[in-house]
Amino acid sequence: MAECDWGYTCENGPATWVEKFPEARGARQSPVDIVTSRVNSGICLPPLKWNYSVNHPRSVVNPGYCWRVDENGYDSELRGGPLGQDVYKLQQWHCHWGAVNGEGSEHTVDGRSFSGELHLVHWNTTKYHSFTEAAGQPDGLAVLGVLLMVGKQHDELDKVVRLLPFIQHKGDKVTMSEPLDPAKLLPTTIGYWTYPGSLTTPPCTESVTWLLFKQPVQVSAEQVSQTFFHTCF
Numbered sequence: 001m002a003e004c005d006w007g008y009t010c011e012n013g014p015a016t017w018v019e020k021f022p023e024a025r026g027a028r029q030s031p032v033d034i035v036t037s038r039v040n041s042g043i044c045l046p047p048l049k050w051n052y053s054v055n056h057p058r059s060v061v062n063p064g065y066c067w068r069v070d071e072n073g074y075d076s077e078l079r080g081g082p083l084g085q086d087v088y089k090l091q092q093w094h095c096h097w098g099a100v101n102g103e104g105s106e107h108t109v110d111g112r113s114f115s116g117e118l119h120l121v122h123w124n125t126t127k128y129h130s131f132t133e134a135a136g137q138p139d140g141l142a143v144l145g146v147l148l149m150v151g152k153q154h155d156e157l158d159k160v161v162r163l164l165p166f167i168q169h170k171g172d173k174v175t176m177s178e179p180l181d182p183a184k185l186l187p188t189t190i191g192y193w194t195y196p197g198s199l200t201t202p203p204c205t206e207s208v209t210w211l212l213f214k215q216p217v218q219v220s221a222e223q224v225s226q227t228f229f230h231t232c233f
Contacts, residue, residue, distance in 0.1 A: 006202045007065065017202055024204040030197035031106035034212065039193060048081035048190065048211065050144075052090060052182040057175050060163045064170035065201065067227070068094040069160060076182075078122045078142060082194045082209055088122035088142045090182060091131050095119075096200075097227050101150050106200050107212055109147075114216055115224055116148035118157075118185055119200075138196070140207040146185060151218030156184040161223050187215035 005020055006012050018024040059070040069092060076090040097116035098104025105114035122142045123134035134140030159180050166174045191214040198206040 017204060021202045021204050023198070023206060024202070026198065026204070026206045028196050028198055028206045029204060030200050030208060030210060031108075032195065032197065033108045033111060034193050036110055045082060045194075046080045046084075048078075048083075048192070050076070050078045050183060050186075052076045054181045055179045057177055058180065060160055060167055060174050060176055062167040062170055062172045066094045066096060067160065067164060067167065068092055069176070076122075078144070081192075081211060083142055086124050086126040086139070089125045091121050091123050093118060093120040093182065093185070095148075095227065097148075097224060101221065101224065105147055107145060107147070114147040115150050116219070116227070118146040118148065118217075120144040120146070120182060120185070135199075135205060135207055137207055139209065141199075142209045142211065144186065145210060145212035146187065147213065147216040148219050148224075149216040150221045150224060153220040153223060154185075154218060156180060157219060158223060161226050164226060185217070187213050187217050189213075189215040191215065 006017055008014070053074040053076055056072065056074040058072060061068045061070055071090050071092055078088040078090065079086065095116055095118050096104060096106050098113070101115050103113050103115070105117040107117060120143065123131045124137070124140050124142070128134035128137060128140055159176065159178055163174050163176060166172065192211045193214065194209065194211050197208045197210045198204050199208060
Protein backbone atom coordinates (compact mmCIF):
# COMPACT_ATOMS: atom_id res chain seq x y z
CA MET A 1 0.00 0.00 0.00
CA ALA A 2 1.20 3.51 -0.76
CA GLU A 3 1.50 6.06 2.00
CA CYS A 4 -1.48 7.97 0.57
CA ASP A 5 -3.69 4.95 1.34
CA TRP A 6 -3.68 5.80 5.03
CA GLY A 7 -3.57 8.81 7.32
CA TYR A 8 -5.29 10.32 10.34
CA THR A 9 -8.58 11.60 8.92
CA CYS A 10 -11.99 10.01 9.39
CA GLU A 11 -11.72 8.50 5.90
CA ASN A 12 -8.27 6.89 6.25
CA GLY A 13 -7.46 7.00 9.99
CA PRO A 14 -6.54 4.19 12.41
CA ALA A 15 -10.08 2.82 12.53
CA THR A 16 -9.82 1.98 8.82
CA TRP A 17 -6.30 0.57 8.74
CA VAL A 18 -7.42 -2.96 9.55
CA GLU A 19 -9.32 -3.04 6.25
CA LYS A 20 -6.17 -2.41 4.20
CA PHE A 21 -3.41 -3.83 6.39
CA PRO A 22 -4.21 -7.36 7.68
CA GLU A 23 -1.50 -7.31 10.35
CA ALA A 24 -3.46 -4.61 12.17
CA ARG A 25 -5.78 -7.44 13.30
CA GLY A 26 -2.99 -9.02 15.35
CA ALA A 27 -2.86 -9.66 19.08
CA ARG A 28 0.15 -7.44 19.85
CA GLN A 29 -0.86 -4.16 18.30
CA SER A 30 0.53 -0.82 19.49
CA PRO A 31 0.11 1.69 20.97
CA VAL A 32 -1.47 0.68 24.27
CA ASP A 33 -2.60 2.28 27.50
CA ILE A 34 -0.12 1.47 30.27
CA VAL A 35 -2.25 0.56 33.30
CA THR A 36 0.30 0.93 36.07
CA SER A 37 -1.68 -1.13 38.59
CA ARG A 38 -1.40 -4.14 36.26
CA VAL A 39 2.29 -3.84 35.45
CA ASN A 40 4.42 -6.83 36.42
CA SER A 41 7.36 -5.28 38.28
CA GLY A 42 8.85 -8.52 39.54
CA ILE A 43 11.02 -9.24 36.49
CA CYS A 44 14.77 -8.68 36.93
CA LEU A 45 16.40 -7.61 33.65
CA PRO A 46 20.01 -6.68 32.86
CA PRO A 47 20.73 -2.95 32.54
CA LEU A 48 19.65 -1.24 29.34
CA LYS A 49 22.68 0.27 27.57
CA TRP A 50 23.07 2.54 24.54
CA ASN A 51 25.83 4.29 22.66
CA TYR A 52 25.11 6.76 19.85
CA SER A 53 27.24 8.55 17.27
CA VAL A 54 27.09 12.34 17.66
CA ASN A 55 29.17 13.92 14.90
CA HIS A 56 27.74 12.75 11.60
CA PRO A 57 25.33 14.20 9.02
CA ARG A 58 21.69 13.33 9.51
CA SER A 59 18.70 13.86 7.22
CA VAL A 60 15.52 15.53 8.46
CA VAL A 61 12.68 14.25 6.31
CA ASN A 62 8.96 14.87 5.79
CA PRO A 63 7.45 11.45 4.88
CA GLY A 64 3.94 12.93 4.81
CA TYR A 65 2.66 12.17 8.31
CA CYS A 66 5.38 13.35 10.75
CA TRP A 67 8.95 14.60 10.80
CA ARG A 68 11.71 12.00 10.82
CA VAL A 69 15.46 12.09 11.39
CA ASP A 70 17.37 9.44 9.42
CA GLU A 71 20.66 8.37 10.97
CA ASN A 72 22.19 7.50 7.58
CA GLY A 73 23.84 4.24 8.63
CA TYR A 74 26.20 5.47 11.31
CA ASP A 75 27.24 3.22 14.17
CA SER A 76 25.19 2.98 17.35
CA GLU A 77 24.29 0.30 19.88
CA LEU A 78 21.31 -0.55 22.03
CA ARG A 79 21.37 -3.72 24.14
CA GLY A 80 20.37 -5.15 27.50
CA GLY A 81 17.00 -5.07 29.24
CA PRO A 82 14.50 -7.26 27.39
CA LEU A 83 16.83 -7.30 24.35
CA GLY A 84 19.36 -9.57 26.02
CA GLN A 85 22.69 -9.90 24.22
CA ASP A 86 21.36 -8.89 20.80
CA VAL A 87 22.73 -5.59 19.49
CA TYR A 88 20.30 -3.13 17.93
CA LYS A 89 21.28 -0.15 15.74
CA LEU A 90 19.49 3.21 15.56
CA GLN A 91 17.84 3.58 12.13
CA GLN A 92 15.74 6.70 12.58
CA TRP A 93 13.72 8.69 15.07
CA HIS A 94 10.53 10.64 14.68
CA CYS A 95 7.80 12.43 16.60
CA HIS A 96 4.05 12.16 17.09
CA TRP A 97 2.15 15.16 18.45
CA GLY A 98 -1.28 16.76 18.75
CA ALA A 99 -2.82 20.15 18.03
CA VAL A 100 -3.70 20.67 21.69
CA ASN A 101 -1.39 20.71 24.71
CA GLY A 102 -1.73 17.44 26.61
CA GLU A 103 -2.84 15.48 23.55
CA GLY A 104 -0.81 13.79 20.86
CA SER A 105 1.18 10.95 22.42
CA GLU A 106 0.48 7.51 21.02
CA HIS A 107 0.85 5.62 24.28
CA THR A 108 -1.14 6.70 27.30
CA VAL A 109 -0.48 6.05 30.99
CA ASP A 110 -3.54 5.23 33.12
CA GLY A 111 -5.58 6.90 30.39
CA ARG A 112 -3.51 10.09 30.37
CA SER A 113 -2.19 11.48 27.09
CA PHE A 114 0.92 13.62 26.72
CA SER A 115 1.73 16.45 24.32
CA GLY A 116 3.88 14.29 22.09
CA GLU A 117 5.98 11.16 21.83
CA LEU A 118 9.42 10.55 20.36
CA HIS A 119 10.23 7.14 18.90
CA LEU A 120 13.85 6.03 18.47
CA VAL A 121 13.68 3.06 16.10
CA HIS A 122 16.43 0.40 16.24
CA TRP A 123 16.92 -2.87 14.36
CA ASN A 124 18.45 -6.17 15.41
CA THR A 125 21.90 -6.39 13.77
CA THR A 126 22.76 -9.63 15.57
CA LYS A 127 20.14 -11.72 13.80
CA TYR A 128 19.32 -9.81 10.62
CA HIS A 129 21.20 -8.21 7.74
CA SER A 130 19.14 -5.09 7.11
CA PHE A 131 16.46 -2.88 8.60
CA THR A 132 13.98 -4.12 6.01
CA GLU A 133 14.59 -7.76 6.92
CA ALA A 134 14.42 -7.05 10.64
CA ALA A 135 11.19 -5.05 10.34
CA GLY A 136 9.35 -8.22 9.35
CA GLN A 137 10.52 -10.35 12.30
CA PRO A 138 8.99 -10.66 15.80
CA ASP A 139 12.26 -9.58 17.47
CA GLY A 140 13.49 -7.39 14.65
CA LEU A 141 12.92 -3.91 16.04
CA ALA A 142 13.30 -2.14 19.37
CA VAL A 143 11.77 1.29 19.90
CA LEU A 144 12.58 3.66 22.74
CA GLY A 145 9.47 5.73 23.43
CA VAL A 146 9.84 9.15 25.08
CA LEU A 147 6.73 10.96 26.30
CA LEU A 148 6.81 14.74 25.86
CA MET A 149 5.21 17.32 28.15
CA VAL A 150 5.19 21.11 27.94
CA GLY A 151 7.74 22.82 30.16
CA LYS A 152 11.18 24.23 29.48
CA GLN A 153 12.82 24.31 26.06
CA HIS A 154 14.69 21.21 24.97
CA ASP A 155 17.96 22.40 23.43
CA GLU A 156 18.90 19.17 21.65
CA LEU A 157 15.46 18.73 20.09
CA ASP A 158 15.53 22.39 19.04
CA LYS A 159 18.25 21.50 16.52
CA VAL A 160 15.53 19.63 14.60
CA VAL A 161 12.71 22.10 15.25
CA ARG A 162 14.77 24.92 13.69
CA LEU A 163 14.90 22.95 10.42
CA LEU A 164 11.18 22.19 10.16
CA PRO A 165 10.37 25.31 8.08
CA PHE A 166 12.49 23.71 5.33
CA ILE A 167 10.48 20.47 5.14
CA GLN A 168 6.90 21.70 5.03
CA HIS A 169 5.89 19.43 2.14
CA LYS A 170 5.83 15.67 1.76
CA GLY A 171 9.13 14.43 0.35
CA ASP A 172 11.15 17.43 1.50
CA LYS A 173 14.53 16.62 3.05
CA VAL A 174 17.31 18.70 4.56
CA THR A 175 20.74 17.70 5.84
CA MET A 176 21.57 18.40 9.48
CA SER A 177 25.31 18.99 9.77
CA GLU A 178 25.20 20.21 13.38
CA PRO A 179 26.29 17.57 15.93
CA LEU A 180 23.39 15.99 17.83
CA ASP A 181 23.39 13.41 20.61
CA PRO A 182 20.31 11.13 20.54
CA ALA A 183 21.08 10.15 24.14
CA LYS A 184 20.16 13.69 25.19
CA LEU A 185 16.63 13.06 23.93
CA LEU A 186 16.14 10.45 26.66
CA PRO A 187 15.04 11.18 30.24
CA THR A 188 17.55 11.30 33.08
CA THR A 189 15.70 8.56 34.98
CA ILE A 190 15.97 5.27 33.12
CA GLY A 191 12.90 3.42 34.41
CA TYR A 192 10.75 2.07 31.58
CA TRP A 193 7.83 -0.17 30.71
CA THR A 194 8.38 -2.87 28.10
CA TYR A 195 6.08 -5.10 26.09
CA PRO A 196 6.02 -6.91 22.70
CA GLY A 197 4.09 -4.80 20.22
CA SER A 198 3.92 -3.48 16.70
CA LEU A 199 4.61 -0.54 14.44
CA THR A 200 2.07 2.19 15.24
CA THR A 201 1.59 3.07 11.57
CA PRO A 202 0.84 0.83 8.57
CA PRO A 203 1.70 -1.88 7.84
CA CYS A 204 1.38 -2.33 11.65
CA THR A 205 3.85 -5.22 11.62
CA GLU A 206 4.19 -6.99 14.99
CA SER A 207 7.96 -6.72 15.11
CA VAL A 208 8.64 -4.23 17.93
CA THR A 209 9.95 -4.64 21.45
CA TRP A 210 8.69 -1.44 23.07
CA LEU A 211 10.61 0.33 25.83
CA LEU A 212 8.55 3.32 26.99
CA PHE A 213 10.29 5.55 29.52
CA LYS A 214 8.28 6.35 32.63
CA GLN A 215 9.69 9.86 33.04
CA PRO A 216 8.42 12.40 30.46
CA VAL A 217 10.83 14.86 28.85
CA GLN A 218 10.02 18.57 28.80
CA VAL A 219 9.76 20.62 25.62
CA SER A 220 8.58 24.21 25.32
CA ALA A 221 5.09 25.21 24.18
CA GLU A 222 6.73 27.04 21.28
CA GLN A 223 8.55 23.87 20.18
CA VAL A 224 5.26 21.96 20.17
CA SER A 225 3.50 24.72 18.22
CA GLN A 226 6.36 24.97 15.69
CA THR A 227 6.16 21.23 15.12
CA PHE A 228 2.42 21.41 14.50
CA PHE A 229 2.56 24.55 12.35
CA HIS A 230 5.38 23.51 10.05
CA THR A 231 4.57 19.82 9.60
CA CYS A 232 0.79 19.57 9.74
CA PHE A 233 0.16 18.06 6.31
